[in-house]
Amino acid sequence: MNKQLLYAEVAYDIKKDIFNGVYDLDDYIPTEIELEKKYGVSKITIRRAVDILCQEGYLEKKSGKGTKVISNRTFNKLSKASSFTYYLENIGKTLKKEVISVEVIPNPNIIEEQKSMGEKVVKFVRLYYLDDEPYIFFTYYLPYFDGYEKLNEEDISLYNWLRDKGVLIYNIKDSFKVGELDEEGKKLLKMTKPTVLERHRQSYDNLNRLVELSIAYYNSDKQEYEIQYEV
Template sequence: MRRKSVLYLDVAEQIKADIMNGTYPVGSLLPTEAELEQLFDVSKITVRRAIELLSSEELVEKKSGKGTTVLSNRPYNKLSKAGTFTEYLNDSGQKVAKKILKLETVRLASDSPIYSCLGEKAVKVSRLYTLDDQPYIYFNYYLPTILGDVPLEDFEQESLYRLMDQHGIEIVKFEDSFQTVELTAEQQQILATSEKNGLKRIRKSFGISGKVVEYSEAIYNTALYPYVIEYEA
């Protein structure tokens, strides 16, 4: 039965539920905008806002002339109502860009906190985020060795968490911790700053078994821009 006066959030939630229950399998096309308008008895703008929301959650991808394709049935934002920091920066009118500095498999020291999470070896991805063309965040991701065969181009083009999902690594919980640290000479060089201190964030992502499947360290030059967390009410 069709509902009247359905808001775009309601439409998005129903489409999401249909993706989760297999009504719209991964790789399939959603109904057209006109069909969704009729199905939910809503306006075109409501349908478009719902699709934009699902697209921002990386559940679907809309391409002109081709329709809207289902990309995933595992919404990553189910873990938190907190928006990502890069989304906040983009919404604030900042120009955010990222590039991979290095991709390698590394051997971890037995006394390293990462060793206790991932074992003797890990795939290390070093990434630099720029803010209005200025170096801002230096990220080092440590990941399971099952991702060792993933080419550099995939890390550059795909979301990290989508790549992990594609390789059977499902994340059910994030844990973030923050501290002020003294920047090393290498970090100052990479961030192109003479600032002595920065913000360090450590993220641990946990899989279904409760084990850590991602250990990441990020250094923010907060003298350039403060770190902000924006929550949806």
């Protein structure tokens, strides 16, 4: 491996090994010296990579023992913000999802970065219900892979599916604005007024390539979107 490898790339590679079962839960990863030899980088680079994974909640340093795997979830602590789903569960709400459609379409290139997905993409539409009432209308644009039909399964995890295809999310950008529903959106969310909370999410891999573009519309009259932060 290139000796100029960045610590972030080492962290990404170790994370892949965690997801792929090379290091199981409660396993100790190789020592600093072993990782230095494996990646051909300095001790400082290895320490920074391990620190990243500790901060994200995948690893934990044990004094006198080494560094232990404590999570193999695809999404862990990407930030200090608790997930909105976790917040809803904590206040006693039930969130369910329904697949509306899964299809392969020509790449619409909604944003410039989407060109990196190739000539065709998977368009995945899902409706979320809050306490059995339509709440979020989500449209995802994803890289095309064989076996995309699996996304039709109601309990499928989008990010686990991407992981199984060898795609790991390295960073995410979320933006929010006041949006306007089209007729399909109003019908799915059972709304007469068009104004909603609109959310755009862009997810990138370790090479900063776009691997997910999603657009969501929230009926915030039913439930405000709230973010809670650890301090």
